[in-house]
Amino acid sequence: xxxxxxxxxxxxxxxxxxxxxxxxxxxxxxxxxxxxxxxxxxxxxxxxxxxxxxxxxxxxxxxxxxxxxxxxxxxxxxxxxxxxxxxxxxxxxxxxxxxxxxxxxxxxxxxxxxxxxxxxxxxxxxxxxxxxxxxxxxxxxxxxxxxxxxxxxxxxxxxxxxxxxxxxxxxxxxxxxxxxxxxxxxxxxxxxxxxxxxxxxxxxxxxxxxxxxxxxxxxxxxxxxxxxxxxxxxxxxxxxxxxxxxxxxxxxxxxxxxxxxxxxxxxxxxxxxxxxxxxxxxxxxxxxxxxxxxxxxxxxxxxxxxxxxxxxxxxxxxxxxxxxxxxxxxxxxxxxxx
Amino acid sequence: xxxxxxxxxxxxxxxxxxxxxxxxxxxxxxxxxxxxxxxxxxxxxxxxxxxxxxxxxxxxxxxxxxxxxxxxxxxxxxxxxxxxxxxxxxxxxxxxxxxxxxxxxxxxxxxxxxxxxxxxxxxxxxxxxxxxxxxxxxxxxxxxxxxxxxxxxxxxxxxxxxxxxxxxxxxxxxxxxxxxxxxxxxxxxxxxxxxxxxxxxxxxxxxxxxxxxxxxxxxxxxxxxxxxxxxxxxxxxxxxxxxxxxxxxxxxxxxxxxxxxxxxxxxxxxxxxxxxxxxxxxxxxxxxxxxxxxxxxxxxxxxxxxxxxxxxxxxxxxxxxxxxxxxxxxxxxxxxxx
DNA sequence: TTTTCTTACTAAAACGATTTAGTTTAGCCT
DNA sequence: AGGCTAAACTAAATCGTTTTAGTAAGAAAA
Numbered sequence: 001x002x003x004x005x006x007x008x009x010x011x012x013x014x015x016x017x018x019x020x021x022x023x024x025x026x027x028x029x030x031x032x033x034x035x036x037x038x039x040x041x042x043x044x045x046x047x048x049x050x051x052x053x054x055x056x057x058x059x060x061x062x063x064x065x066x067x068x069x070x071x072x073x074x075x076x077x078x079x080x081x082x083x084x085x086x087x088x089x090x091x092x093x094x095x096x097x098x099x100x101x102x103x104x105x106x107x108x109x110x111x112x113x114x115x116x117x118x119x120x121x122x123x124x125x126x127x128x129x130x131x132x133x134x135x136x137x138x139x140x141x142x143x144x145x146x147x148x149x150x151x152x153x154x155x156x157x158x159x160x161x162x163x164x165x166x167x168x169x170x171x172x173x174x175x176x177x178x179x180x181x182x183x184x185x186x187x188x189x190x191x192x193x194x195x196x197x198x199x200x201x202x203x204x205x206x207x208x209x210x211x212x213x214x215x216x217x218x219x220x221x222x223x224x225x226x227x228x229x230x231x232x233x234x235x236x237x238x239x240x241x242x243x244x245x246x247x248x249x250x251x252x253x254x255x256x257x258x259x260x261x262x263x264x265x266x267x268x269x270x271x272x273x274x275x276x277x278x279x280x281x282x283x284x285x286x287x288x289x290x291x292x293x294x295x296x297x298x299x300x301x302x303x304x305x306x307x308x309x310x311x312x313x314x315x316x317x318x319x320x321x322x323x324x325x326x327x328x329x330x331x332x333x334x335x336x337x338x
Numbered sequence: 339x340x341x342x343x344x345x346x347x348x349x350x351x352x353x354x355x356x357x358x359x360x361x362x363x364x365x366x367x368x369x370x371x372x373x374x375x376x377x378x379x380x381x382x383x384x385x386x387x388x389x390x391x392x393x394x395x396x397x398x399x400x401x402x403x404x405x406x407x408x409x410x411x412x413x414x415x416x417x418x419x420x421x422x423x424x425x426x427x428x429x430x431x432x433x434x435x436x437x438x439x440x441x442x443x444x445x446x447x448x449x450x451x452x453x454x455x456x457x458x459x460x461x462x463x464x465x466x467x468x469x470x471x472x473x474x475x476x477x478x479x480x481x482x483x484x485x486x487x488x489x490x491x492x493x494x495x496x497x498x499x500x501x502x503x504x505x506x507x508x509x510x511x512x513x514x515x516x517x518x519x520x521x522x523x524x525x526x527x528x529x530x531x532x533x534x535x536x537x538x539x540x541x542x543x544x545x546x547x548x549x550x551x552x553x554x555x556x557x558x559x560x561x562x563x564x565x566x567x568x569x570x571x572x573x574x575x576x577x578x579x580x581x582x583x584x585x586x587x588x589x590x591x592x593x594x595x596x597x598x599x600x601x602x603x604x605x606x607x608x609x610x611x612x613x614x615x616x617x618x619x620x621x622x623x624x625x626x627x628x629x630x631x632x633x634x635x636x637x638x639x640x641x642x643x644x645x646x647x648x649x650x651x652x653x654x655x656x657x658x659x660x661x662x663x664x665x666x667x668x669x670x671x672x673x674x675x676x
Numbered sequence: 677t678t679t680t681c682t683t684a685c686t687a688a689a690a691c692g693a694t695t696t697a698g699t700t701t702a703g704c705c706t
Numbered sequence: 707a708g709g710c711t712a713a714a715c716t717a718a719a720t721c722g723t724t725t726t727a728g729t730a731a732g733a734a735a736a
Contacts (some may be wrong), residue, residue: 005483005692007691007692007693008693008694009692009693017715017716018715018716018717019692019693019694019716020694020695020715020716020717020718021714021715021716023693023694023695024694024695027694033714033715034712034713034714034715035713035714035715036713036714036715039714039715053454053457053458054458054692054693055399055458055460055692055693056458056459056460056693057395057399057404057459057460057691057692057693058399058691058692058693058694058721059692059693059694060721061393061395061396061399061691061692061693061694061720061721061722061723062692062693062694062695062720062721063693063694063695063721064721066395068438068459075424076420076423076424076427076439077417077420077421077423077424078420079415079417079420082414082415082416082417082420083415085414085415085439086413086414086415086441089414089439089440089441090441093440098438098440098455098459099438099439100406100436100437100438100439101423101427101437101438101439102427102436103424103427103428116391117436119391120391120392120393120394121394121395121406121436122393122394122395145343260624260625260628263628264627264628267628285625286598287598287625287626287628287629288625289602290598290601290602290605290625290629290630291625291628291629291630292628292629292630292631292632293630343722345721345722345723346722346723346724347722347723355685355686356685356686356687357686357722357723357724358685358686358687358688358724358725359684359685359686361722361723361724361725362724362725365724371684371685372682372683372684372685373683373684373685374683374684374685377685392722392723393721393722393723394723395721395723396691396721396723396724397722397723398691398723399690399691399692399693399721399722399723399724400690400691400722400723400724400725401723401724401725402691
C-alpha cells in the first residue's frame with residue numbers, strides 16, 4: 001500500500017487557508033505578501049508535522065526549472081571523467097542541483113539522442129565533453145533552449161562556453177623535458193583521424209616543440225591509432241610501432257588509455273622503461289605513481305575543470321547571460337621514473 | 339530569444355482536433371481508441387513536421403513516473419563505483435530510464451538527504467550502496483514510496499533486494515592461495531569499526547580460512563584502520579603496521595584504496611613485493627596489471643552487479659512486485675606477481 | 677421503430693505546484 | 707460620510723500531459 005504524498009493542499013485544508021497562502025509561506029514569500037506572522041508559523045509547523053516535501057516535478061512543470069543539470073561524457077567509467085563528474089556533482093549540489101549522467105561512447109548519434117533526452121527532461125542546463133566535429137547538429141538540437149557548457153573539448157567557432165587546458169603548451173613542456181634529458185628521437189602516439197580538439201592541440205604542441213628544438217619530425221615517428229578502433233586493435237598497432245622503431249629513445253602518449261597499451265606492449269616485447277624507452281603521457285591517474293616504473297605524466301586540474309564548468313553554467317542560468325566564456329587552465333608535469 | 343516548445347496543443351490546433359486525440363495517437367493508443375487511420379497519420383506527420391517532443395516533466399506529473407532511477411554510491415570517482423555506474427546507465431537506458439547519480443561520501447546524514455531529494459524528484463526507483471548500519475532511517479524515509487535495490491552492501495534484515503558477491507568465500511580462497519604457497523604468517527588489513535557488510539564478511543572469511551588451515555590468528559596481525567579517517571592517517575597506520583610486523587610474509591588487504599597505501603608504505607620502507615611481503619587485495623583495477631609488481635587481486639563481476647541491480651529494480655517497477663530477491667555473485671581470483 | 681453498438685471524436689478533470697489578479701475588512705484621512 | 711490604503715487572504719489560471727467520462731452519428735439488431 002503506497003502512501004499518498006502530502007501535498008500543499010493537505011496543509012491548506014487542515015489549516016483552512018488557501019493553497020496560495022501555503023505556497024507563499026513555504027517559499028519564504030510570506031512577508032512580501034503580508035501574511036500574518038502567526039499564520040506563517042502555523043503553516044510552517046503543519047508542514048513539518050505532516051512531513052511535507054515539495055514535489056519537484058510539479059514545481060518543475062509550473063516554473064520551467066527542474067534544478068537538474070545534464071552531464072554528457074564519453075564514458076563515465078573513465079577515471080578522467082569520473083573524477084570530473086564528482087566535482088561537478090559537488091558544486092552542483094551546493095546550488096541545489098542534481099545531475100543526470102550520460103555516456104556517449106564517442107558516438108555522434110548517441111550524443112545527439114542524449115541531448116534530446118535531456119532537453120525533453122527539461123534539465124536547466126547541460127555540461128558536455130562533446131565527441132562531435134562541429135556544432136551544427138548541436139545548435140539544431142539545443143537551439144537556444146538552454147545553456148550549454150563544454151569542457152575538455154571545444155569547437156572552433158567558440159559558440160558555447162568552454163573549460164579546457166592548454167594542451168599545446170603542456171605537450172611542449174613534456175617534449176622539452178625529453179630534450180633536456182638528451183633525447184633526440186622522440187615518438188608520438190595519438191588517435192586519428194581525430195577532430196577532438198585536445199588531441200589536435202597535443203599534436204600541434206609536439207610538432208611545435210620539435211621544430212623549436214631543431215629536431216627533425218619524421219612522420220614515421222608519429223603513430224595515429226584509429227579513433228574508433230577496438231582497444232585490441234590499437235594495442236597491436238602500438239606493439240608494432242614500438243617494435244619497428246627501436247631507434248626511438250622516448251615517446252609521448254596522448255592519453256591515459258594509450259599509455260596503458262604502451263606499457264603492455266613494452267612488457268610483452270621484453271623491453272624496459274625507461275632504459276629502452278622513456279615515456280611521458282597526457283593524463284594522470286592515481287596508480288601511475290605505483291606502476292613499473294612510476295609513469296611521468298601531465299596532470300589536468302580535474303577539480304578546477306569541474307568547478308569552472310558548473311560556475312559558468314550557473315552564472316548563465318542566473319543572469320540569462322548569453323556571453324560565452326572560455327577558460328583555459330594550466331596543467332602540471334609530474335616527472336617520475338619513466 | 340528562447341523558443342517556445344512545441345506542445346501537444348499546437349498539434350491539436352493546427353489539425354483542428356482535440357489534444358486528447360493527439361495524445362492517444364502519439365502514445366500508440368490510436369487503434370485501441372478507434373481513431374481513424376487517416377487522422378492518425380495526419381497527427382504523426384504533423385508531430386514530425388513541428389518536431390514535437392513530449393515534455394517529460396508534464397508527463398511525469400500526470401502519470402507519476404519520471405523514467406528516472408536514482409543511484410547513490412559512496413563516491414562516483416572510485417573506479418569500483420564508476421564502472422558499476424556505467425553498466426547501470428547502459429541497462430537503464432535500454433529500458434528508457436536515465437539516472438541521477440549521487441555520492442554519499444560514506445556519510446549517513448548525506449545519504450539520507452540524498453534519499454529525500456531523490457524521492458522529491460519522484461524518481462521511479464533507487465539503486466544504492468548504503469553506508470548505514472541498519473535500515474531504520476531508510477525505511478522511515480522511503481516507506482514503501484518506491485522500490486529500492488541495494489548492491490555491494492546489504493543489511494541483516496534483508497528487507498530490500500540486494501546484489502552482492504560472496505565476500506567470505508572470495509577472501510578464503512585468497513588465504514588458501516597464500517597457504518598453498520607456503521605462507522603461515524598472514525596479516526589482514528581492513529577498516530573498522532565497520533558495519534559495512536562486505537568488510538564484515540571479508541574479515542570473517544579471513545578468520546575462517548586461518549582456522550581451517552590450523553594457523554593461529556594473532557589479533558596483532560589484523561590491522562583495522564579508522565573507517566572515517568583521512569587517507570593520510572590511514573597511510574601512517576599501514577606503514578607502522580608493516581614496519582612492526584616484519585614476521586609477516588603475506589598480507590591481505592580488504593579493498594582497493596588500502597592496497598594503494600600498502601604499496602606506498604612498502605616503497606617508502608624500501609621493502610619489496612613479493613620478496614619481503616606477498617599481497618593479495620580485494621577489488622581489481624585495470625592498472626593493477628601494470629603496477630610494480632602486478633598485483634594479485636579478487637575481481638568482482640562489476641558488469642553483472644550493475645546488470646542485476648537494474649533488472650531487479652525494473653522487475654519490481656513493472657510488476658509492483660514486492661518480493662525481495664538476494665543475488666550473490668562469484669568473484670575471480672587473479673593471481674599475478676604480488 | 678426503437679434500441680443497442682460501433683466508430684470517431686471531445687470536454688473537462690487531474691497531477692501539484694506557482695502566479696496573477698483579485699476580494700474583504702479595518703483603519704485612517706479629510 | 708465617503709474615499710483611500712494597507713493588511714490578510716483567496717479564486718482561478720497556468721504549466722503540458724494523460725485519463726475519465728462522455729457525445730454524436732450512423733449501422734445493426736430487436
